[in-house]
Each structure stands twice: as structure tokens, then as C-alpha cells.
Amino acid sequence: MIATNTSSRPKTSLIPKSPRDSYWITTFGCQMNKADSERMAGILEEMGYHEAKTELEADLVLYNTCTIRDNAEQKVYSYLGRQAKRKQTSPHLKLIVAGCVAQQEGEALLRRVPEIDLVMGPQHANRLETLLRQVDNGQQVLATEEDHIHEDLTTARRDSTICAWVNVIYGCNERCTYCVVPSVRGKEQSRYPEAIRAEIEKLALLGYKEITLLGQNIDAYGRDLPGITKQGRRQNTFTDLLHYIHDVEGIERIRFATSHPRYFTSRLIKACSELQKVCEHFHIPFQSGDNEILRSMARGYTIERYMRIIKQIRQLIPHASISADVIVAFPGETTQQFQKTLSVIEEVGFDQVNTAAYSPRPHTPAANWPNQLPEAVKIERLQELNALVEKTAKQRNSRYKHHVEEVLAEDINPKNQNQLMGRTRTNRLTFFPKEGPLGYRYKPGDIVSVEIKEVRSFSLSGIPLR
Numbered sequence: 076m077i078a079t080n081t082s083s084r085p086k087t088s089l090i091p092k093s094p095r096d097s098y099w100i101t102t103f104g105c106q107m108n109k110a111d112s113e114r115m116a117g118i119l120e121e122m123g124y125h126e127a128k129t130e131l132e133a134d135l136v137l138y139n140t141c142t143i144r145d146n147a148e149q150k151v152y153s154y155l156g157r158q159a160k161r162k163q164t165s166p167h168l169k170l171i172v173a174g175c176v177a178q179q180e181g182e183a184l185l186r187r188v189p190e191i192d193l194v195m196g197p198q199h200a201n202r203l204e205t206l207l208r209q210v211d212n213g214q215q216v217l218a219t220e221e222d223h224i225h226e227d228l229t230t231a232r233r234d235s236t237i238c239a240w241v242n243v244i245y246g247c248n249e250r251c252t253y254c255v256v257p258s259v260r261g262k263e264q265s266r267y268p269e270a271i272r273a274e275i276e277k278l279a280l281l282g283y284k285e286i287t288l289l290g291q292n293i294d295a296y297g298r299d300l301p302g303i304t305k306q307g308r309r310q311n312t313f314t315d316l317l318h319y320i321h322d323v324e325g326i327e328r329i330r331f332a333t334s335h336p337r338y339f340t341s342r343l344i345k346a347c348s349e350l351q352k353v354c355e356h357f358h359i360p361f362q363s364g365d366n367e368i369l370r371s372m373a374r375g376y377t378i379e380r381y382m383r384i385i386k387q388i389r390q391l392i393p394h395a396s397i398s399a400d401v402i403v404a405f406p407g408e409t410t411q412q413f414q415k416t417l418s419v420i421e422e423v424g425f426d427q428v429n430t431a432a433y434s435p436r437p438h439t440p441a442a443n444w445p446n447q448l449p450e451a452v453k454i455e456r457l458q459e460l461n462a463l464v465e466k467t468a469k470q471r472n473s474r475y476k477h478h479v480e481e482v483l484a485e486d487i488n489p490k491n492q493n494q495l496m497g498r499t500r501t502n503r504l505t506f507f508p509k510e511g512p513l514g515y516r517y518k519p520g521d522i523v524s525v526e527i528k529e530v531r532s533f534s535l536s537g538i539p540l541r
């Protein structure tokens with residue numbers, strides 16, 4: 076921990092927090108950041124802060140940042156510029172940068188934007204209160220050292236009252252040559268199964284119906300826990316965890332992300348097909364359809380292995396939805412290699428694919444390779460890929476038409492108060508009227524059988540059966 080008093084910056088912190096103070100959190104990036112933000116909001120509310128109506132009137136502004144690609148990182152600086160300016164006229168404003176840019180840039184961020192009060196890496200999210208106390212003592216605080224993530228003793232202020240994120244493993248021990256995550260999220264730290272189950276039981280008591288178990292590489296779960304073996308097999312795998320938490324009463328649905336093709340097992344697919352609450356949706360990034368590119372990405376699998384996984388899923392759970400992440404224009408990628416990625420998209424028929432052009436990241440090996448591709452090639456390949464993804468996803472989506480899907484209502488549709496919105500087990504956003512044809516009135520938390528009438532690229536609409 077570095078705590079400094081720099082004379083160049085306005086002395087925010089010497090103005091003590093008043094009970095009327097409000098906070099604003101903007102979250103960038105992935106589900107891990109969303110989960111961290113909910114925990115940090117919980118800490119702030121326990122400290123007496125309340126949520127501000129707008130960012131510009133908040134007394135404390137926290138950016139939970141992402142640096143997966145350059146454009147994600149740059150976005151943060153433009154947001155910060157605005158707040159730094161505001162601080163010149165509102166010196167009581169507390170400005171906090173958390174998350175992955177905070178970890179990556181550390182002290183450089185404090186130098187670049189001296190108005191910032193606190194820079195804190197993702198491993199410090201649960202320590203927000205302690206860090207803020209130091210800010211209140213007039214210090215500018217930097218918390219980016221490698222830390223053991225303390226079991227979460229705080230109550231998260233969750234955005235939903237129906238669905239909740241549950242971290243099961245933090246960090247990542249892989250070394251994909253393009254990826255900044257291991258350097259900003261640190262080493263793998265699995266939570267104990269008992270702690271995870273206790274959190275889920277608590278959520279069930281609060282009325283939550285769905286949980287999503289989170290990890291950057293969820294299949295790595297347990298490999299850092301004390302090795303308990305039974306008949307020569309490790310007992311703390313992710314599949315074991317699914318079995319262990321499955322019967323928590325009140326929880327109706329279990330999801331998880333992200334799966335890694337290198338560690339994904341047949342045993343896991345089998346468990347998903349047998350455990351009734353585990354939803355039929357798999358997010359398994361493949362990144363490239365070419366084995367040579369996969370090798371230079373250090374992904375540790377071949378595309379043949381990936382296709383075998385898909386085949387096994389389709390055999391055991393035919394209606395499962397499958398989504399993936401793909402990178403185009405990785406250093407050295409030839410047109411033929413790119414074509415192989417397109418072929419995988421055609422062959423698998425994904426429900427959804429997150430696509431991105433390769434972006435060189437600090438402290439990653441691939442960023443220093445000489446065979447970087449020009450911007451124009453990146454744009455061209457990304458457009459071609461996106462067009463194909465849209466086409467195949469549309470075809471795949473059409474299977475929902477006239478089907479009856481089980482939808483967990485999550486909320487009122489903000490654009491139409493007479494409708495509820497929720498998701499199918501396969502993770503499709505679905506809208507339907509609050510009142511069924513037989514006069515039943517539905518509310519968030521209900522599981523409703525909905526006949527799908529309309530299919531769009533990203534959502535469905537239908538009518539409840541009853």
C-alpha cells in the first residue's frame with residue numbers, strides 16, 4: 076500500500092464525509108467487474124452513502140475499469156477527464172479508479188490524473204472501506220499489490236433481486252499471449268465450496284432464483300484448493316462444485332461462465348445434462364479456427380478438440396445454446412487462417428459470438444511480435460466475421476418460433492410497463508405480457524411457460540400459456 080500526500084492535488088479528503096453523501100459507480104468490462112461493483116456498492120451503502128441520481132451530482136464517483144482492449148482503456152480516460160475538471164470546482168468530490176486499468180497503470184494513473192483519490196486493483200474490492208478511511212485522512216491511496224482476496228463478509232448491493240453473480244474462482248493462471256487478464260487479476264484463488272454454498276443459501280433466503288457462477292477460467296476451479304482425492308481423482312473440481320451446490324432450496328437456475336476448451340470435461344457436460352437446475356447454455360470461447368494461431372495464442376487445445384466438445388454437448392443436450400468469443404487479425408493471421416475461423420462459425424451454428432479485432436496489450440508477449448496486421452485488415456475481417464455471425468445466429472434463433480420456453484421473469488420491461496422480461500434457460504432475453512390469456516398475473520421471480528411468437532436477433536417475444 077502506498078499512501079501519499081501530493082501537494083499538487085486538491086485536498087478532497089480533508090473535507091469529512093457527511094451522511095448525505097451520495098455515490099455513483101460506472102462499471103466497464105466483464106461480469107467479474109459487475110460482481111465487484113455490486114460488492115463495492117454494498118460497502119458504500121453500509122458506510123452510509125446513498126446512490127446518486129446522476130453521475131454529475133455524486134459526491135463520490137467510482138469507475139470500475141476494464142483494459143481487455145485498448146478502446147476499453149481509452150474510454151476510462153475520457154470519463155476521468157470530465158470528473159477531474161468537476162473536482163476543480165467541487166473539491167469535496169472523491170474520485171476512485173478501481174478494476175483492471177487501476178491494476179495495470181497503478182501509480183502512473185495518479186500521475187496522469189492527480190485529482191484521483193484512490194487507485195485500487197480488483198483484488199482490493201472488498202477492502203474499499205479501509206481504503207476510503209485512508210482517503211478521509213487526507214491521503215492519496217494506491218492499492219495494487221498482490222493480495223489474498225478476503226472472503227466476502229460484506230453484503231453486496233445487487234442490481235437484480237432475482238439473479239445474482241457468485242464468484243467461485245478469482246484470477247487466471249493461463250498465459251494466453253494476447254491477454255492482459257492474468258497480469259491484472261492475479262493468480263487463481265478458488266473459494267472454498269462451503270463458503271460458496273453458504274453465499275448461495277443466503278441468496279435463496281433473500282428470494283433469489285438464479286445464480287451465475289463466475290470465473291475467468293471456471294474449469295480451473297479447485298486446482299489451488301487442498302487436494303482431496305478419491306479413487307485417484309481430485310474431489311474439488313468445478314463439476315464436484317455443481318453437484319455440491321445443486322440442491323440449495325429456492326434456487327431454480329444455475330449458470331456459469333467462462334469455460335475453457337483446454338480443461339472442459341465430458342464429466343461436466345454429463346453433470347449439466349443430469350442436474351436439472353443447470354441451464355442449457357455454454358459459453359466456450361474458441362478464439363481462432365486455426366491450430367497454428369491457437370498455438371501462438373498458447374490456448375492449449377486444437378480446433379478438433381473444440382469441435383469434439385461441441386459434438387458431445389449436442390449429443391447429450393441437443394437444444395443447448397452455445398456462445399463463444401473470437402479474435403480476428405491476431406499477429407501473423409493469414410487470409411486462409413481467418414477463413415478457418417469463418418468455417419467454424421458456419422459449422423457450429425452459435426447462438427451468439429462476441430467478436431473482436433486483436434488489440435496489443437501491455438505486458439503481453441504478442442504485443443511485441445513484429446508480425447502485427449494493419450488496422451485496415453482488422454476492420455475488414457471483423458466486418459466479414461460479424462456479418463456471418465449475424466446470419467448464422469438468425470438461422471439458429473428461428474428454432475424458437477412457436478416453441479414453448481420456460482422463462483424466469485426478472486423485471487418489468489422498462490419500455491412497456493404491461494410486459495415482463497426474463498430469459499429462457501438457454502439465456503435468450505424474452506418479453507411477454509404480465510397477464511396471461513387465462514387471467515393469471517405474473518411478477519418478477521415467476522417461472523412462466525411462454526409460447527414464442529416473435530424472433531429477433533437478440534430477443535424473443537411471446538404469450539404465456541396460461
Ligand code: SAH
Pocket residue numbers: 143144253254255256291292333334335360362400401402431432433434435436
Ligand atoms: N477467460 C476467457 C476470456 C476473458 S477475456 C477465456 O479464456 O476465453 C474476454 C474475451 O476478450 C476473450 O475471450 C477474447 O476473445 C477477448 N480478448 C482478450 N484479449 C484480447 C485482445 N488483446 N485483443 C482482442 N480481444 C481480446
Ligand code: SF4
Pocket residue numbers: 247248249250251254255256257291292335
Ligand atoms: Fe485471458 Fe486466457 Fe486467462 Fe482467458 S484463459 S482470462 S483469455 S489468459
Ligand code: F3S
Pocket residue numbers: 103104105106107108140141142143174175255256259260
Ligand atoms: Fe476487462 Fe478486467 Fe474483465 S480487463 S474483461 S474487466 S477481467
